[in-house]
Amino acid sequence: MDWYRSVRLFRAASIGVSVSLAGFASAQNAEPDIKTQLSDFVFYVNVHQTEAAAGMASEIFGAGMTPREFLEAVEEHGLEDDLDEAIGKALRSDELEPFGARMLKMLTDGRLQRARDPNEIERNIEGLVGGLRERLYARERLKAAGEYAMPQLIDALLQRADIQLRTQVQRLLNESGRSSVIPLSVSLMDIEPAAQEQVVNVLGQLGYEAAAPYISELRDKTLSDPVRAACDRALDSLGVSGSTAELYLQLAEGYYNEREELTSFPGEQMQLLWDYDPSIGLNPTAIETEVYHEARAMRLAERSMEFGSQGPGALGLWVAANFSREIDETPGYDNPAYPPSMREAMYYAVASGPIIGEVVLSRALEDNDTRLARRAVEAIHRTAGPGLIWDRSSGQSPLVSALTYPSRRVQYDAALAIAASQPRSNFAGSERVVPALASAIRFAGTSYALVITEEEEQYRSIRRVIESQGYQVLPFGSDVAEIAEAIAEAPGIDLVVTQAAAGRTEPLIDAVRSRAKLSAAPIFSMVASNELPRLRRLHSGDVSIMVRPFGIGEDLLSSALTELVDSASGGVIEVDEARQFAMLSLDALRDLSVANNAVLDVSDSTASLVSAMNETTGEVRLQVAEVLSRIGRSSAQATIAEAALAASGTERVDLLGKLAGSAKRYGNQLDAPMIEQLVELSATGEDDEATAAATVIGALGLPQSDLVRLILAGQ
Template sequence: MLWTTCPVLLALALTAPLMAQDEDDLFGDDPNMADGFDFDDEMGEGMEDMAEQMMEAMKAMKMPILEQAIKDSPRGIQAKVGRGEDLNTDELREVSRRMAVLMGEDPSDVDAKEDPTPEELIEANLMIRELQPKFADVVDQRDTAVATTPPADDADGPPPASLFKDFIHYIRIARHDLAVSFGTAWLEAPLTPDRILTSVEKGPYKPADIQDTLNVARKAGGEIEQVAKNVETRIEKARLDVARDPTRIRNNIEALATGLRAQQNAIKRLQQAGEYTAPHFLAALLNTDDRPLHPYVTDAMVAVGREIVQPICEAFAYVPPVNQRQIARVLSDIGYPLAVPYLKAVLETQDLEDSTRRVVEMAVSTLEEHAGIPADRRAAELFYLLAEDYYAQRVSLILHPDQPINLLWDYRVGTGLVPLSIPTPVYHDVMAMRAARRALELDRDMSGSLSLWIAANFRRENNQPEGAVDPSYRSHMRSPLYYATMAGPRHLQPVLQRALANGDAELALDAIDALRGTAGEPSLLNRGAEQRPLAQGLNFPDRRVRIESAFAIAEARPTSDFSNSQRVVPVLSEAIRQSGTMYAVVLAEDLSAAGVIADHVRQAGRYEAILGTSFDAVVGEVADAPGVDLIVVQAGQAQIENIFSAARQNVKLQVAPIVVLAGDAEIISLTRRFESESGVRVAAQSDSGDTLIAGIQQVTRDLAGDQLTDDQARTYALHAMSMLRELAMGLSSDVFHIEDGYAALLESLDDPREEVLLSAAAVVALLDHDKAQQALADVALHRDHDERVKIALMKYLAESARRFGPRVTDRQIKELLELVASARGALSEAAAQAHGALDLPTANPVELIVRN
């Protein structure tokens, strides 16, 4: 930077096009000037005079910018200028940054320049002293340092406009530490919405510049990101509060008829207020004394547009005919098809005057044609379709998806339109319920609307934020489960089907709960219907839905086979394994690679790994395992296809999440191949171990649901044991086979939870299998249990022996005799009972009698 070319201006970093950054820039591409310009040797005194005149002209051009830059600077700098004191280098740079902003240049360039020499600093301050009279009024402020905290103007703090101006300025020059300070001070200032907007609009920055600056800050990270977000939120809320102020809205409506300019300004402000204008527009139309204003009001309503459609549709059925005609024309001109079911409902249910009917019919025809709605659709059907759109959470049906609340409008005779603040997470569900209820009011036999209302009500309850209130669900209304059970299985089956199709685990659990309390076996399994959602639930990704589906079906004791019946016992087995060891099948092209992957799998959860190089190699171990919770495959695409097909045909592997580890050459094709398979995730073989572990944990959460709590796991395990005991005793259905649960039951004898262990022993005692009795004997003789548990286990061993005879090994017989001889009290009696039930040789008790 050439400080000497024009010491004053360049010292202030004036980077406008007239000012050069170096000699080459100053003289352009002229080769004769490439070595710079020496006034004395080359051009003479005339040129020197001309240069001096040019510099004086440039100085005159920059003085207003310099003055504004000083005004934008901290009060300490203004005070020094007002007292005629010199600015130091840091203060000079501060002024320069603000000048760069005013001139459209990058303020960060200022910090890249070299410091001025002492002579240049003197000349710069001489120029600034010319502005001393402009700042004499701040001479009493004695802060002479560049501000590092918001300056204090008076006892009440600095003006909000000054705080906001400095906040934006320091973001623009990348001094985020100072921006945070000023921004926080502005956020903490107690301001009304009016004063908030005034503080923003009063400064030198245009709205677009402010928004661009805030966008930059929001991407910067750290403290400034959050401060910028908070500033943006405060400004937006203030704008809405001001625009929605009822007095302002009424004044703007009255201003519609006071001249073209006033009308345009009023419409602009009414558009900003949006749906909040609806009750005031309606009040103006209902006021017969304001009839000359009505044409202006209807034009303004059309200008506001779709934001007022829902509220004025709510009022449409209740207003006088003349207002119905006005509103119908407005809705037609706005052209938003949401209005069609409301207009048609009035046509179908009210005895309208001929003139009113013609206007409403014309509006309906226009809207139907515009939206492609068949003319023969009844209002009930249209409300049902609207409810479906709301349930599908169409973004076009919510005005403020990013706000915490959205409005539902009620029309109350004598009061008018009343807004209800609905928490945004449940807004679509509330509106789906409302539209479905309208459909039922018009056609009480529309069963689809009833099922949809039940589903939306359950989902509304599930999604409502903690502590939030839904004012649309009045205090006299009962719980969602009340209405669901009252509706019965015929209307609950579509709710469950909808939940499964949408992957909504919470809704599925609600529907199953209601079905279990109301449905017998035929209606529970939906026999005779094309869809059997409860049976489909046995394959749902979320384990809770699978388990609850199995419970419901097992409790119904079906008398004949049905689709997916083979899944019931494996899912019950899965239930008794919750919170225990999980099993993963790991397949790779060689066992060494499979071992490395298995190490990562074990770190991802409590997994035991079954390793192999092909599906056929692990089929036997899979059959013996109590269940499979995860499959990880690293192979070529053809082998992966074969493994996927085989896994989905295997009862134990049908719903196990699959992680495919693909090489670089195949990752794109495999991702495309499995993108529609909800139970498969594709990852890169090259991912690090930590990435793979995190991916496995994520995929199991996504596809199998969150890990159960200890209480949930214990409850599921005990209930599953109860179901399996009934099955083992022959009290349950002949459709299911207890053999499918052997492995899980035997594994449960090692469960550390006492209740689960004893429940498992009670079931194992009923299994007609050598391994069952031997496993029961092992756990009774070897495990470190307290005496009470050992006594119970001995009694279950005795029960097994009574049913199926002795199947224990010689080793176990010897150990049992030792226990009989050494134990005392109740344990010795329980051991003796087991010995007797096993019908062992009489020499054993004789020996004890003789010895004693």
């Protein structure tokens, strides 16, 4: 073993023994330079000294270098190949993976920072007319800069002083791929006809359909025959057809769906919005990725409407995208695409009316977007009247479909919205409304979870954590089919947790999603470490799926489950929210009964309300009794009577009042023993209770002999 290797191994041992000892040793010696630190990191990784490698990586990160400074230090000392190899090994180590991933990101970010530097871009554009080697290097760097190079590239393309440079820029743009499509497209309407023809030719050669609506708009508006001919050729080569309005709407749909080819910088925090000003040229505006696609979808939907888009499609898409923007936007973010002069999303949704609300809801249900669905239902609730067309020519009604959506919040919201509209005509699915309202009274506060594991011991371990969060967990099963009956019997499934061997997670998630009742439920999947990066990437765009490694600690598991359910469905239904759902549902049932609604039969809720009398307390229980008092069934009246006789004090008086209301509406439906108890109470009870019981007797219309008994009992 050579001397330098011995020193390194000694240092590795020191780091492994004690952080404080390493700190003491470093204090006694000169701080190592970045070259030494990088070389040591590479060495420790290669000799499998993981603690030493982790410690050295921490020292490197602690130096506070920017990604570009880090990259240039690596290149300056000729360590690119050695470090790349070491990072690859670190990424395959559970202990070193976080350090390797961070170092790889610093290198990647450093290359991007350098490539996107305007001064660097300017130098590289000048290099396009240099020697062969310089040109190749410049082209590579400009392609790496992507959209960030477009303002200067377009300026170089449009200038007329250097024909050779213009030719080289056009060649570069012809090979630049999708990164140049939108910047070139948005510039089309504001440049000179000769330049328009040139840019249209580039867009036609690139072959991306995202350019089609812009080219179509130019074709509609241009007065230049050569430009119009170029537009026709480009549209033919793109293979698109339709009006400009239709093409803008198609592109808006693509952005709303966040199609991969319309995301310029996947995985990055910011994206770029583009506009063109003839006085300053192409102008980029940075916007957070979370709201980028919504901003583009809204702007393109506006363009579609400006060009006379027919039907509710463009407006419905705009409203949906605006809701999604509001949902995804970071609190306090100053969105450059949505100025303060714009109102909240609900303002535009309710102004658009219930038909547009149903268009938005249909989109939300199809996408399993619970948060959007709730906002769409709220907009419908606020605006829909009895004249709303429940069954359209397609035979589908989104609001009725929402009654079977996997989220119980959406089910309850939809039932409340339909009840509030007081429908006058029968519609398919009307029989589901009242049971949904009744379910909200009894089950809104109970959350149900499904745990699918291969071993029952794993199931028990996970179940313990989930039950500590207040969930009722369904029985053990190693696949969905095993517990299909339990799933069917549950009012709803609020969380699914899976743990499967390598290769089984994706089929298991597919099986979960194939069940209508589980199609939008939040899924938490624990997977093998070698599958983790791929599965995270696969589901990165779905807020309802979270992937974590095997062996996650109970505290981390608990917090991750909370984060998942909060982001996917708004969190579990807590006590206050459950009570609110119950009260709103009871109000809706009461209003339906008062209106004698012939479409929604409140008596369908009788069995649930009878059970609820034994499960609820306080104001909720009194409201249950109020609704029962408006149902003309003997079981409803008897339940109120039993509850009143079993109660005491103010509650008994209040319940006797509800019983009297039932008697006034439907007459005497009580059996003799119960009537005898009421007569006894009216004769012997305290004044308030006795008077309340006497009111019931009077409302029941009892025989004169019973009244004589009361009079004589008082003498």
